[in-house]
Amino acid sequence: MAVQTGMMNMTDQRITMAHGSGGESTSELIAEVFGRYFHNEVLDRLGDAAVVQGAGRIALTTDSFVVTPVFFPGGDIGRLAVCGTVNDLLMSGATPQYLTCACIIEEGLPVEELIRVVSSMAETAKEAGVSIVTGDTKVVERRSEDRSELLINTAGVGMIPDDREAPLPEAARCQPGDVVIVSGVLGDHHAAILSARMGIQNAIVSDAAPLTEMVSGLMAAGMDIHAMRDVTRGGLGTILREFAESARCGIEIREEALPVRQEVRDFCGLLGLDPLYMGNEGKAVFVVAPEDAERALSIIRGSRYGAEAVCIGTVQEAAQPEVVLHTRIGGRRRVGPLIGEGLPRIC
Amino acid sequence: MSDKLQKIIDALGHYDGPLVRLMEVCGTHTGEIARNGIPSLLSPQIRLIAGPGCPVCVTVSAYIDRLCALCREPRTTVLTFGDLMRVPGSRESLAGARADGGSVEMVYAPADTLRLAQEAPEQRFVFAAVGFETTAPVYAELLEEAVRLDLGNLRLLTSLKTMPQVIRQVAQMEETQIDGFLAPGHVAVITGSQPYEALARELGIPFAISGFGAASLLMSIYTLVRLKGQGICRNLYPEAVTTAGNQRAQELVLRFFEPCDAAWRGMGVIGGSGLRLRDEFRGFDAAGQRDTEQMVEDVTPAGCKCAEVLIGRISPGECPLFGTVCTPGQPHGACMVSEEGSCRSAYEYG
Numbered sequence: 157m158a159v160q161t162g163m164m165n166m167t168d169q170r171i172t173m174a175h176g177s178g179g180e181s182t183s184e185l186i187a188e189v190f191g192r193y194f195h196n197e198v199l200d201r202l203g204d205a206a207v208v209q210g211a212g213r214i215a216l217t218t219d220s221f222v223v224t225p226v227f228f229p230g231g232d233i234g235r236l237a238v239c240g241t242v243n244d245l246l247m248s249g250a251t252p253q254y255l256t257c258a259c260i261i262e263e264g265l266p267v268e269e270l271i272r273v274v275s276s277m278a279e280t281a282k283e284a285g286v287s288i289v290t291g292d293t294k295v296v297e298r299r300s301e302d303r304s305e306l307l308i309n310t311a312g313v314g315m316i317p318d319d320r321e322a323p324l325p326e327a328a329r330c331q332p333g334d335v336v337i338v339s340g341v342l343g344d345h346h347a348a349i350l351s352a353r354m355g356i357q358n359a360i361v362s363d364a365a366p367l368t369e370m371v372s373g374l375m376a377a378g379m380d381i382h383a384m385r386d387v388t389r390g391g392l393g394t395i396l397r398e399f400a401e402s403a404r405c406g407i408e409i410r411e412e413a414l415p416v417r418q419e420v421r422d423f424c425g426l427l428g429l430d431p432l433y434m435g436n437e438g439k440a441v442f443v444v445a446p447e448d449a450e451r452a453l454s455i456i457r458g459s460r461y462g463a464e465a466v467c468i469g470t471v472q473e474a475a476q477p478e479v480v481l482h483t484r485i486g487g488r489r490r491v492g493p494l495i496g497e498g499l500p501r502i503c
Numbered sequence: 504m505s506d507k508l509q510k511i512i513d514a515l516g517h518y519d520g521p522l523v524r525l526m527e528v529c530g531t532h533t534g535e536i537a538r539n540g541i542p543s544l545l546s547p548q549i550r551l552i553a554g555p556g557c558p559v560c561v562t563v564s565a566y567i568d569r570l571c572a573l574c575r576e577p578r579t580t581v582l583t584f585g586d587l588m589r590v591p592g593s594r595e596s597l598a599g600a601r602a603d604g605g606s607v608e609m610v611y612a613p614a615d616t617l618r619l620a621q622e623a624p625e626q627r628f629v630f631a632a633v634g635f636e637t638t639a640p641v642y643a644e645l646l647e648e649a650v651r652l653d654l655g656n657l658r659l660l661t662s663l664k665t666m667p668q669v670i671r672q673v674a675q676m677e678e679t680q681i682d683g684f685l686a687p688g689h690v691a692v693i694t695g696s697q698p699y700e701a702l703a704r705e706l707g708i709p710f711a712i713s714g715f716g717a718a719s720l721l722m723s724i725y726t727l728v729r730l731k732g733q734g735i736c737r738n739l740y741p742e743a744v745t746t747a748g749n750q751r752a753q754e755l756v757l758r759f760f761e762p763c764d765a766a767w768r769g770m771g772v773i774g775g776s777g778l779r780l781r782d783e784f785r786g787f788d789a790a791g792q793r794d795t796e797q798m799v800e801d802v803t804p805a806g807c808k809c810a811e812v813l814i815g816r817i818s819p820g821e822c823p824l825f826g827t828v829c830t831p832g833q834p835h836g837a838c839m840v841s842e843e844g845s846c847r848s849a850y851e852y853g
Binding site: 482495 | 504508538539540543721831832842850852853
């Protein structure tokens, strides 16, 4: 980490209750960490609220991030906090523009760790084309002896383009004949976090990524996406069941077509996990009309993070909403709901 | 997919001979069959029935009740593998007892047990030793270590069961009419194929010792259909199963345990179908007065048909509680708890 002079005295420090006092130490922390990395015209005013431009339809979302460990192969809680909120805005058909960042920090956290997280947020926000325009910092007492935790909440604002003609994506718009596309391999983030927690050494890295380029590419092409969702907690199986339920239709997918990296497949086999229910942080599922499928697939594949996109199935008429998996050996089985808690704190 | 496998699938799909009822008695087989959608490939004349192959499912309520009582005793902690936590006893599950203040901890490996017992010598740790022939060696190894370390604060409450006797019992029930068994692959790794060869001869029906992939299971089903009516056992998992099995594991088990009668959920007491601690290791027995055999009471919630599901008399969907009152989130019967349970499997993949 490149550290600029003037900060030298802070990087060696740990967060103390004073950093949350609202006094001098707080100002110093905001100036030296958040202000330095998030720096933009709106934030720099440091007002009680950020005042931004906006008109027409606005999308608004918020998400809290509590992942442990805070740093993991392929990312950290900061990258996750930006990607999660940006991707949620994108999935609603909006162009993400502004983010807030609220940090709840347990005393004792090394400032150097906070800086790594904040700079990662800044970098990811830049990549995603959003500005972090306001924030909040609270310092609380440490609850565990081993380490100080860092929790982040981000809220995001996005604009629905005024000139958009196609209706917005919505699960209920899935219709028989539609094609289901997944933007890449399943389960990487979940498997990476789980490996880190269990101390298992492998080559699996989190896929945390902002899908701005992918989704804005589809939107710019005027593509009528019937439904889209980022594949996060609960996994693809859970999302497809929600689509089927909302649209009162069936969805048939092919096991053979499901993209899963071999290391992740092996890891799942070992632990009895099913990639269909594992979370990602940089993947999305799209449902489009059959005549649009080829074009959508080529736009997704041509975008950053979309090279491994594939069609995995189709929407069907069905008496009952259901998701059916055609297995490798040609059998059929229902894709059931995710049972139990899955894995807590992967995001 | 290989041509050979495709031919087997075609043959099983087009089979139009007399009805064949096949039972698998291994929870992992039950799960694999469902995950691969195997039932959808079979002719309606071939029926697969999930038998008593899930150790958690066959545990009687009296055993859970005893654990719930133990975890409330002073300076006593019950240790268990995860699945058992939510199995309903006659009044509550271990999860319920823990929420009510009982001392229950989940462990992932027997080594955790040794560590806990060493770290807190004044506390008594009772391990809920549930399982079949596959898991018994794990407990035997645990005891071997406990003896070596002279651990005075470790106990087992055993509900260990063995397969051959229950298979014989189910095969001889008139209402089940099983035409062949998929013998449990993991169990056979330990016991060898011998017990199943003997059962096949005795019962006059075929057995196939199956591995765990879709291809192995389909091959086994095909073999059983072809051998219908013949007392032949085929080892279709030769890469892991030998005739005599893992003799070191067998010897280790017999050093600490001896056969006993055991109570099975829905089937009552079956002679010689369990394992208990030998007299010289009585000090490790949490059951105190050697009353393991008395833990036979088996209360199920009103309407729960686990007992009939376990022996294949009805399918999970025929239970009035299935999927409505009884779900994996709110299990009423043991078969809905474990991933190996037939109701849970039917709920997830049916």
